[in-house]
Structure formats: structure tokens, C-alpha cells
Amino acid sequence: MATTDEKDNNEQMSLGLSLSLGLYADNNNNNKNKNEQQQALKLNLIQKPPPQPFPNHRLSFNTLFPFHDLSSETRSFLRGIDVNSAPTSTAAVTACEDENGVSSPNSTVSSISGKRSEPNGNDENEAAERASYSRGSDEEDGGGIGGDADGESSRKKLRLSKEQAVVLEETFKEFNTLNPKQKQALAKQLNLRPRQVEVWFQNRRARTKLKQTEVDCEYLKRCCENLTEENRRLQKEVQELRALKLSPQLYMHMNPPTTLTMCPSCERVAVSSTGSSSSSATMQSAPASASQNPNVQRPIPVNPWGAMSIQRRPIDGPTTRP
């Protein structure tokens, strides 16, 4: 059926994606326009994606574990994803699309296209089949990809063409979430159903998040290793100090124990030796004097992240963002 959304799409088709995404021919009759307009302002006019990579209601990993020294890096993880490594400009892809908007290589039903690597064996039959398939019945969502017409049970799986994937990827770099209008416009441009675009973005976000989780996991692993090492070292020091306490007569012949000091500016922990000239009084009374005199370098509880010098390699992700 011809919905108002389709009308929107027709109006927007004449523009390139970047423009059409921002275009708000506001003849929509549903009740969420205010929201969308606000979002459109945010996303399209200001060209500023939402601040959070995943504007989710739920807590993200980084929300739960806010590494203070990593925030900027962590936020940048989701930038610059280029999975397909063949970034074609949107304009170029758009240019491939002819006026009818149906002759471009469309999403591919794998059982039809055969090879995964090269879906664009452009028969007219194939193209027609793909077009009819990917367009489907433009009823919203309900049908699903396998829910069209005949089979409820058999859900055929389509494969997006390379061009579609590239455009989606490029768009994802810009906006990792789409508002409904953007979704519509992009779907129209790619000759897909909005639901398919939505699903693609959802899955794409999931993949990005998975990568992020892997990176975070690796980081925590290294944190754990460092902490274990630090713990081992401190245990050893404690043993030394206990031995010292039990036999003070030996103290004068011992090397001074190492002490953790913290740089007040960067709060990084440094292991320093107090030097051979340090007196026993200094060593033993250090914690007490530190608590009284803030200028005294004092042994501190170990900052688990401070001693880390791990460079977290950002994973690919959506593009730059302030």
C-alpha cells in the first residue's frame, strides 16, 4: 500500500543520501515528529552524531567501568570502522542508481546469487527477482524477510550487495543510529525495506560492541596481570618488613625497601627506592607522617590503573566525534 512514508521517500529520492537524510518534508501524520525533528537537527543540520556510541538505556561496559584515564580513547573506539575496506562515496554509489531506482544491484538472495564473493551477476531475471524481493510488500516490519507472501516457515536469507553494504557502512560511520526518516531515506536509496536497514544497523552496532568488549576484555586482562604482579611485589615487601620487624638488628644491613610513590599531578604510581641514607625512623614512620603532612611522599594504596601504560588500540568505529 502507498503510505505517506513512501511519499516522503519519493520526494527525498532526488537528493543524495546525505541530503535526503536531513530532509524533512514534514507531511508525516504520525505523532513523533517533534522528536524526529530534534534528532534531525542534531544529526543532520549540525552534523553531529549523538555523543554516546550506543545511546542505550542500559548501562554500557564503559559506564559500569569508567576508566578515568581512558575515556577519550574509549569513546573513540567506535570510530572509523571500515570493514569492507573499499569505501565508495555515497555520491558515487548514488550515481550508479538510475532514475528508476530499481536497476542498481540490489540485495541478493543467496540461494539465487550463488557465490558470496560476487553477488552482481546481473541477469535481468536476477535483478528483477532481487528487486521484487528486497522491496517486498512494503508493509512495515510484520512480514520479515521470510514472511512475504508464501512462506511463514521458510525464511529466505538475503545478502546485501556490495554496494549496499558500502553505503550502509559509510552511513554508519556518520550515524550509528538512524532516525525513522533517515531509515526511510536510506532504505529508499538502497532499495531495501526500512526494516532491513534497521536490522543492519542493529547488527552493525552489535558487532561494534562485540569488538569493543573484546578490546575491553583484553585491557582488563592486562590490568589483572599487572595487579597480580604488583600484589606479588607488595607481598614480598610486606614479608621483608615483617622480617625486619622481627629482627631489627638486621635492618642496618639491609637494602632499603622500595616504596610506592604517587605523582600528585598525574597520579601515577612510581616505584622508588628511598636511598641508603634514609633512616629507619623515616621508613617506619612514613605512613603516619604522611597522614599528618600532605607534602610527605607517602606509600599509597595502589591505583590499579595508574601504573598502567597500556595503549588501547581503538577498534574501528563510526567517524570522528568531538
Added chain:
DNA sequence: TGAATTCTAACCCTTACGTCA
């Protein structure tokens, strides 16, 4: 004005399918 209800969109988890080795 505040509470209850409805709508919507995003997310997560899972499934099903296609491809490849």
C-alpha cells in the same frame, strides 16, 4: 499537575540460513 496508559525505538539474545574450508 501528576499518574496511568500507549506508542515507539532501541537493545539483547537467539535462530536460521548461506558460505567456506
Added chain:
DNA sequence: GCTGACGTAAGGGTTAGAATT
């Protein structure tokens, strides 16, 4: 040809915020 691993499109359920009543 069969099989298991892997990638990914899609289904279904849940949730939170906005809009409406």
C-alpha cells in the same frame, strides 16, 4: 557430498522515554 565453524540477516522479547489520556 557431508560437516562444522563462522558470518550475518532477521525474529522475538524487553525496556525506557515520550506522548497521550
